[in-house]
Amino acid sequence: MxxxxxxxxxxxxxxxxxxxxxxxxxxxxxxxxxxxxxxxxxxxxxxxxxxxxxxxxxxxxxxxxxxxxxxxxxxxxxxxxxxxxxxxxxxxxxxxxxxxxxxxxxxxxxxxxxxxxxxxxxxxxxxxxxxxxxxxxxxxxxxxxxxxxxxxxxxxxxxxxxxxxxxxxxxxxxxxxxxxxxxxxxxxxxxxxxxxxxxxxxxxxxxxxxxxMDRELPDEERARIVALMTADPRLTHVHQLRTRASGPFVHMQMHIDLDPQLTLEAAHQVIVAAEKRVLAAFPSADIIIHADPRGRAEPHGGAFAEVHHAEA
CATH class of the missing domain: 1.20.1510.10 (Cation efflux protein transmembrane domain)
Incomplete structure (x- = not known):
């Protein structure tokens, strides 16, 4: 898309x-x-x-x-x-x-x-x-x-x-x-x-x-999202990326790993900058980003629990 x-x-x-x-x-x-x-x-x-x-x-x-x-x-x-x-x-x-x-x-x-x-x-x-x-x-x-x-x-x-x-x-x-x-x-x-x-x-x-039926975006566009998110070396390992199209809009949500030593304010700045990079390529996107402390994150549960942490 x-x-x-x-x-x-x-x-x-x-x-x-x-x-x-x-x-x-x-x-x-x-x-x-x-x-x-x-x-x-x-x-x-x-x-x-x-x-x-x-x-x-x-x-x-x-x-x-x-x-x-x-x-x-x-x-x-x-x-x-x-x-x-x-x-x-x-x-x-x-x-x-x-x-x-x-x-x-x-x-x-x-x-x-x-x-x-x-x-x-x-x-x-x-x-x-x-x-x-x-x-x-x-x-x-x-x-x-x-x-x-x-x-x-x-x-x-x-x-x-x-x-x-x-x-x-x-x-x-x-x-x-x-x-x-x-x-x-x-x-x-x-x-x-x-x-x-x-x-x-x-x-x-x-x-x-x-x-x-909320089919995922094409693989090349998912890869583009991951590349834009990880352009900042402080942000790594995009996982549980979920995307769907809704008319002229794109909805995406994901989990990302951040250095656990970052302050809350610094982590927020990193995430906002990543969101802006994605919005520049997908202006009609609705984006939800969940930050995990790198190496210390617990497995995510819920209706769509994380099956394999290495999933991108």
């Missing part, structure tokens, strides 16, 4: 803008595909329109989630509201599953009873516009993700990446139906769209569930 030195406020500003773009794009595509489907009857276009409709709902959920996630801690949520982003991603995954099921059912029915596509030019034009707008949105989301670690935007981008592939396939299916005169190709394209959506939903679900 590399935030590239962004604060929670800066990260929030980026995610707010890109989620507004996402909602606007989905709304435009739903209106366009609905109008063209009514005059063409393409089942592949219907599949794409249904997916765009669920995209709009999912994007609205993400739009509000990223705003709620940066709300400051309150009396009932002392660790903030960052996991609202992960819940929004789970909602996206559920909507994608539903979209795939509806599309698959419609496509199978059309395979059994195929029908010709009317106003093919409009249908093809709608898919081309859809591909262009979705591509622009994915590019914008990619730029935001290179600067933030928003799991909600990541899930939204994965969703729209699957949409981009599905739009291309739907376009190919419509074009093949028009050129070859076989209505079943349109329905076959819709089935491929459904399969792609299912695959994308699994990826979104895994990423969101990892954050909800």
């Amino acid at each position: 590399d935030t590239h030195g962004l604060t929670a406020k800066e990260s929030s500003a980026l995610t707010r803008r890109v989620t507004l773009f996402s909602v606007s794009t989905a709304a435009i595509l739903v209106a366009l595909k609905l109008a063209v489907w009514l005059v063409s009857g393409s089942v592949a276009l219907l599949a794409s329109m249904a997916d765009s409709g669920l995209d709009l709902i999912a994007s609205l959920g993400t739009f509000f989630a990223v705003r709620y996630a940066v709300a400051p801690p309150d009396q009932e949520h002392r660790f903030g509201h960052g996991k609202a982003e992960a819940f929004a991603s789970l909602m996206q995954a559920g909507l994608v599953f539903a979209s795939a099921a509806l599309i698959g059912r419609e496509a199978i029915g059309d395979l059994i009873h195929p029908h010709p596509i009317a106003n093919q030019g409009w249908a093809i034009g709608a898919m081309v516009v859809s591909i262009l707008l979705t591509g622009l949105l994915i590019a914008a989301q990619g730029r935001v993700l290179r600067q933030t670690a928003s799991v909600a935007v990541s899930g939204d981008r994965a969703h729209y990446a699957a949409d981009l592939a599905s739009n291309v396939i739907a376009l190919l299916g419509i074009a093949a139906t028009v050129w070859l005169g076989r209505g079943s190709l349109d329905a076959a394209a819709a089935l491929v769209v459904a399969a792609l959506l299912l695959w994308g939903a699994v990826g979104v679900f895994r990423e969101a569930s990892g954050q909800l």
Whole structure:
């Protein structure tokens, strides 16, 4: 989770803008595909329109989630509201599953009873516009993700990446139906769209569930935290390091060894300086540091008791 030195406020500003773009794009595509489907009857276009409709709902959920996630801690949520982003991603995954099921059912029915596509030019034009707008949105989301670690935007981008592939396939299916005169190709394209959506939903679900289950940060980022903490030779042996992501925030806690001869004031200064080094790299971090006297610490108990003192 590399935030590239962004604060929670800066990260929030980026995610707010890109989620507004996402909602606007989905709304435009739903209106366009609905109008063209009514005059063409393409089942592949219907599949794409249904997916765009669920995209709009999912994007609205993400739009509000990223705003709620940066709300400051309150009396009932002392660790903030960052996991609202992960819940929004789970909602996206559920909507994608539903979209795939509806599309698959419609496509199978059309395979059994195929029908010709009317106003093919409009249908093809709608898919081309859809591909262009979705591509622009994915590019914008990619730029935001290179600067933030928003799991909600990541899930939204994965969703729209699957949409981009599905739009291309739907376009190919419509074009093949028009050129070859076989209505079943349109329905076959819709089935491929459904399969792609299912695959994308699994990826979104895994990423969101990892954050909800408090999965550790990647090993390279944990190593970076340890390196920053131990840059001062008076502070050694970082152990029981625990990290988790919560929307735009990172929570970390750890035990460190200090020279037992240090005064309380000197020990405090060492710890504060170490905390500032970590915050410079992780501006949105919430850090808890427990100091142990080097060589004299007792094993730590509790629900997550220390199993091996050498753990980093």
